[in-house]
Amino acid sequence: MAAPSWQELLAWIYPVPPSPEEVELARAIKPGEYEIYTEKLNNICLEAKEVFVRCGVASTILAGDNIVGLYSADGDLVTAWCGTYLHAITSQLPIKYILKYYRDDPSVGINEGDVFYVNDALYGGIHNGDQIAIMPIFHEGELIAWSCAAVHEPESGGTDPGSFPVNAKSRYDEGLKLPPIKIGHDYQLHGDALEMIANMLGRAPRMSILDLRARVSGADRMRLRIQELARDRGAEFLRGLFRKSIMDAEEGARKRIRSWNDGVYQAVVFSDVYTADPALTRIFLTMYKKDDRLIFDFTGTSPENLSYSHSTAAAAVAHAATYIYAYPFWDLPISCGTFAPFEWVFPEGTVLNPTPTAAVSNSVGIDAGVMTVLPIVFSKMMFSSEERPLVNASSGACGPYPLVSGVNQWGVPIADLHSFMMNSMGQGARSDKDGMDNYGFVWCHPGRFTDVEEAENEWPVFHLSQRTLPDTGGPGKYRGGAGSELMLVPHHVPYVVFITFGSGGSVANASQGLFGGYPAPAVASSVLVKNTDLRRRMPAGGQGVPATIRDLAGQKSLKGEYEFRGPLPPTVCGQDDIYASARGGGAGYGDVLERDPRLVIEDLRKGIITPQAAREVYHVIFDPDSLTLDPEATECARQQERENRLRRGRTYDDFMAEWLQKRPKEEIIQVYGTWPDAKPVAPVIRL
Numbered sequence: 267m268a269a270p271s272w273q274e275l276l277a278w279i280y281p282v283p284p285s286p287e288e289v290e291l292a293r294a295i296k297p298g299e300y301e302i303y304t305e306k307l308n309n310i311c312l313e314a315k316e317v318f319v320r321c322g323v324a325s326t327i328l329a330g331d332n333i334v335g336l337y338s339a340d341g342d343l344v345t346a347w348c349g350t351y352l353h354a355i356t357s358q359l360p361i362k363y364i365l366k367y368y369r370d371d372p373s374v375g376i377n378e379g380d381v382f383y384v385n386d387a388l389y390g391g392i393h394n395g396d397q398i399a400i401m402p403i404f405h406e407g408e409l410i411a412w413s414c415a416a417v418h419e420p421e422s423g424g425t426d427p428g429s430f431p432v433n434a435k436s437r438y439d440e441g442l443k444l445p446p447i448k449i450g451h452d453y454q455l456h457g458d459a460l461e462m463i464a465n466m467l468g469r470a471p472r473m474s475i476l477d478l479r480a481r482v483s484g485a486d487r488m489r490l491r492i493q494e495l496a497r498d499r500g501a502e503f504l505r506g507l508f509r510k511s512i513m514d515a516e517e518g519a520r521k522r523i524r525s526w527n528d529g530v531y532q533a534v535v536f537s538d539v540y541t542a543d544p545a546l547t548r549i550f551l552t553m554y555k556k557d558d559r560l561i562f563d564f565t566g567t568s569p570e571n572l573s574y575s576h577s578t579a580a581a582a583v584a585h586a587a588t589y590i591y592a593y594p595f596w597d598l599p600i601s602c603g604t605f606a607p608f609e610w611v612f613p614e615g616t617v618l619n620p621t622p623t624a625a626v627s628n629s630v631g632i633d634a635g636v637m638t639v640l641p642i643v644f645s646k647m648m649f650s651s652e653e654r655p656l657v658n659a660s661s662g663a664c665g666p667y668p669l670v671s672g673v674n675q676w677g678v679p680i681a682d683l684h685s686f687m688m689n690s691m692g693q694g695a696r697s698d699k700d701g702m703d704n705y706g707f708v709w710c711h712p713g714r715f716t717d718v719e720e721a722e723n724e725w726p727v728f729h730l731s732q733r734t735l736p737d738t739g740g741p742g743k744y745r746g747g748a749g750s751e752l753m754l755v756p757h758h759v760p761y762v763v764f765i766t767f768g769s770g771g772s773v774a775n776a777s778q779g780l781f782g783g784y785p786a787p788a789v790a791s792s793v794l795v796k797n798t799d800l801r802r803r804m805p806a807g808g809q810g811v812p813a814t815i816r817d818l819a820g821q822k823s824l825k826g827e828y829e830f831r832g833p834l835p836p837t838v839c840g841q842d843d844i845y846a847s848a849r850g851g852g853a854g855y856g857d858v859l860e861r862d863p864r865l866v867i868e869d870l871r872k873g874i875i876t877p878q879a880a881r882e883v884y885h886v887i888f889d890p891d892s893l894t895l896d897p898e899a900t901e902c903a904r905q906q907e908r909e910n911r912l913r914r915g916r917t918y919d920d921f922m923a924e925w926l927q928k929r930p931k932e933e934i935i936q937v938y939g940t941w942p943d944a945k946p947v948a949p950v951i952r953l
Contacts, residue, residue, distance in 0.1 A: 269388040275580040278362040281602045282340040291506030310491040311347035318484025323476045329685040331710040332417035334484045338508045339409050343602040349710040351591045352584035353416035359390025360446045378404040381450030386443045392581045393629040394422040394440045395429030399481035403489045405496035415484035421470040421681035426836045427671035430767035434574040434625040436952035442466045470681040515603030520558035526647050533642035535635050537776040539575035544832035545937045549635030553643040563611040569946040570620035571937035577629035579612040579619045585633035589640045623952045631768045634663035638776040659694035659853035660777035663708040666791035666847045669765040674726045675758035689713035692747030692851025701747035701852040726759040741883045742783030742854025743861050749851035751815040764845040766792040766834035783854030792834040793819045793846040798826035815846050859904045
């Protein structure tokens with residue numbers, strides 16, 4: 267028995283065709299019943315999520331970066347509570363694998379009370395860190411549904427601490443890789459299976475097993491409520507309700523697509539991946555729209571390489587869901603029916619569809635390009651439609667994700683993500699308003715981040731800074747939301763290990779502004795200062811102690827050895843060392859010279875932008891002491907800039923003649939492919 271092909275995984279994303287009986291059962295659902303019971307399903311998902319969160323330990327669970335999902339007996343997504351939309355899509359893939367390969371296998375089977383567990387991307391997962399608990403739901407001996415609970419686990423047992431082994435060159439470096447396995451039966455978990463998983467996740471076994479049990483608790487609560495509903499209304503009613511929800515989602519999606527302009531829409535985004543040094547890759551998308559169909563063709567994307575930044579095709583589609591469900595189809599059910607009108611093209615041998623031996627632990631990093639390219643092509647298609655208010659620039663998907671590893675002050679081994687840097691990114695600006703500052707996580711729009719007190723109670727660090735980082739939102743008529751900064755110092759223990767992983771943000775930010783808006787700026791993902799005099803300064807009243815990352819990195823206010831990095835491999839830091847990280851924000855929308863000067867002054871007062879940006883980017887004139895706007899001087903400055911633009915302007919032919927002669931440095935495009943068309947240069951050989 268082998269892993270399913272990537273084509274089979276993509277096929278499983280679509281709903282199973284309904285039987286005539288199911289269609290009749292769906293039609294029999296009365297209008298009032300439909301609204302009441304779909305809301306009841308949503309409330310069941312919400313309750314299961316609360317159980318899940320209250321039982322978990324990892325920061326990702328507590329921050330809400332998780333999902334609980336309800337699936338039909340055929341494995342189709344019916345509805346879900348989504349922090350992370352992508353897990354709702356991918357969880358149906360291992361369910362359909364179980365149905366195909368285990369149902370008639372007497373050594374496995376599917377029985378009431380079973381619990382399955384999976385994390386391998388080749389079987390439908392995202393990457394090793396994303397672990398899924400799955401339970402079949404029976405009523406009177408009949409399989410009627412499935413429940414699942416999924417969240418990213420910060421430790422996966424790879425070659426490096428955490429779940430993103432930045433030195434991984436193949437899947438064999440990435441740690442725990444579970445196909446769908448049965449870890450429980452008759453509502454009892456198997457002790458030997460849990461011991462195996464704890465042993466393989468030995469850097470943080472306590473957290474890993476508690477979180478596994480939390481997943482099972484969330485899935486089981488949903489199982490319990492669905493069985494109660496089946497006893498109340500019957501299995502046939504639920505079959506009809508599930509099918510109607512899927513059919514309505516498909517009908518709504520097709521109706522909306524028909525309202526948009528037919529055409530071919532194209533965009534390309536760039537980001538950096540971690541190799542020996544940051545290096546450029548590209549995600550290239552051509553979207554074809556005809557009638558009620560959308561085709562997403564990623565031909566032209568960079569070839570696979572020897573880094574950990576790859577994604578399976580199914581995981582790339584799942585990342586598309588984070589944009590599709592949240593923006594253009596925000597009001598449709600979280601159902602696989604929404605994806606029925608879509609077709610996906612992923613050429614083999616690219617970073618979005620590599621050979622099966624490729625490392626995919628940073629799939630979320632490379633798939634940030636998927637989430638940033640989609641708003642661009644959709645904006646071109648939607649800006650003249652009634653859905654123009656849903657047009658938005660890319661959010662701050664690129665950037666760092668810090669991880670803390672070691673033994674904490676309580677003597678417990680840990681390997682956990684700092685959710686502040688994940689869930690405090692800036693939202694992309696929209697056609698009529700600014701993006702929200704530190705709004706959440708583009709993978710998890712409703713995510714919350716850890717309070718300083720929560721983090722310091724669990725981790726052996728103290729915070730020098732955890733705040734909004736000025737000038738990180740892309741400028742425009744409507745500004746992109748601002749990003750964030752973090753500075754940590756080891757505390758209570760002799761040392762900790764810091765790691766920064768991710769893609770984009772230090773060399774090139776994948777976010778792009780719309781209609782004249784600017785992208786969010788690239789930022790230093792990691793700043794490391796070793797052997798500082800911080801602790802000698804603190805008792806003396808704090809003179810020279812940096813309050814911001816600008817103080818630390820720009821002014822170098824402390825003695826020490828400074829290192830500026832993109833992603834950071836596992837690095838041991840002691841009590842005299844400082845680890846800092848910065849995250850960019852969302853992209854802007856529209857011309858900066860059209861931004862209301864009063865909004866610029868308001869941003870200045872809040873510390874969202876600096877005086878330099880107000881003067882030199884927005885061309886707003888103000889009193890530096892009182893921050894009082896000078897409207898007349900501002901209008902003169904902006905008119906002068908318009909005239910300067912005309913003088914700087916060039917014809918398209920002149921610009922392209924020079925542009926096509928440019929070429930990045932070789933070390934920057936070592937994994938890009940041929941320049942500029944990103945064709946493979948040489949075969950990739952993994953040992």
